[in-house]
Amino acid sequence: MTILGVDPGSRVTGYGLVKCEDGEVRALGFGCIRAREKAPFSYRLKEIYEAFRKVLEVNEPDCAAVEDIFYRENVRSAFQIGHARGVILLALAQAGLPVNEYTPAEVKRSVVGSGSASKEQVRFMVQHILKLPEPPEPYDASDALAVALCHVHRMRTGG
Template identity: 55%
Template sequence: RDPLPQRLHEVHEGVRELIARHRPDTLAIEDVFYARNVRTTVVLGHARGVILLAAQQAALTIHEYPPAAIKKAVTGRGSASKEQVQFMVGRLLRLKQPPQPADAADGVAAALCACLSVTLPSMPPLNLPSLASVREAARPHITRRPSESRS
């Protein structure tokens, strides 16, 4: 029931406290969310903005993922339901019960998506022998002396 600016301040301070306590390197967050209710979409956009601000102030690497990408990373389907996401988060993390409420599972799913989509740094090309030279080296070589002819 507090005014929106007060609630946003509380979200910002809460995220800053979490960052200070846990000292993460990265923040994973769902891309812009479109709710059926326009007012809900706008309020969620404001909340997302103060979360991004706290992450930027802490110099975190920020990864943003579309909702379908998060669902697909965790459940294998981009159109999974909230219940399916909750279930799979619980399974992947071997929890006794899925995270409650569903929004908590969504946050954990975003973090899992970031973990599952980490790319390794690129390596310079390896100087490997050609397949033909490997086959030639593997071919058995039989050496016979001229005096060892078969009769």
């Protein structure tokens, strides 16, 4: 089974693909979708949507795991991330993929063991679990791989 993990953002959206096979999990790839920072917001959403559709077409995942929005003091930023999540969820629905959503704390807990783990700790554990030769860069990509690993953990534990 190929799982696409997604860390949505209004400027940078991370994605990571992992494959579960015969009890083993390995990374297939990861990267980021970068919307033009100076573009009007509606155009950034279009760029995210179109680039994400290409990721889906090229990689053909079996399911997706998407990080949910967490509380932000900056309401505008939270709304913008919500819009980015919306176009990502739309693309996933159009592709007919099952979608699982996890909070940042759930992702951190499943990968590191603590819901308050730092980005550095998450990146370190992602590299260790997936036996990657180098830490996945940038954080958006390592976070997306962590979301995919969270889903692997949920599938294995049934909860």
